[in-house]
Amino acid sequence: MVISGVVFRSCDELWAFEIEFVEKVVRAAAVRQIPGMSEGMLGFVGFRAKFIPVFDFGRLLNCDDKEFGSNDRFIILRLTDGHIALAVDEVVGVFELATVTDRNTEEVMAREGGLVKSIALPAGDMPEHDTSWSRGVRVLDAGWFLEQVVEAELPEQEGSKEDFGCVN
Numbered sequence: 480m481v482i483s484g485v486v487f488r489s490c491d492e493l494w495a496f497e498i499e500f501v502e503k504v505v506r507a508a509a510v511r512q513i514p515g516m517s518e519g520m521l522g523f524v525g526f527r528a529k530f531i532p533v534f535d536f537g538r539l540l541n542c543d544d545k546e547f548g549s550n551d552r553f554i555i556l557r558l559t560d561g562h563i564a565l566a567v568d569e570v571v572g573v574f575e576l577a578t579v580t581d582r583n584t585e586e587v588m589a590r591e592g593g594l595v596k597s598i599a600l601p602a603g604d605m606p607e608h609d610t611s612w613s614r615g616v617r618v619l620d621a622g623w624f625l626e627q628v629v630e631a632e633l634p635e636q637e638g639s640k641e642d643f644g645c646v647n
Contacts, residue, residue: 480577482498482575483576486570487554489542492614493611493612494619495599495617497618502555504554505555507552509524510523519538524553526564529561531564534563534564534566547566552566552570574601575601575602576618577599577600593620593623594623
């Protein structure tokens, strides 16, 4: 099966979300931290007249302790109940990806605990300068991130538009 995916790099791996779950990719903005935030949550940011939670992708996976910085990108996911933003190291681009099914990919998917729904390779030629493509791209289940938001028991987001960074 071939899918269109937004491919990004984090934790020294390539990851992707199917394009229909990605609302927008933007340069990281200042986030508003609120007391009582869960591990992996950076805070809130203004997006389309609402305040949405921002999570650090690497921290959610316990694989990256790098500090969030202005060179990072936010991938804004469109979920059933709204939007969330994920801070990632680098967005590589939008690619056609062919999913792969074999014993090794099934083991990776099981090890990732429902987070990874498939492993894929570029449907066309692999970029010559980047050998990480040969390990495959982990295609993520956007629903898993919705569960993280629910489990986070988000604190109330009070404040004016000036109190929050905006990424509209």
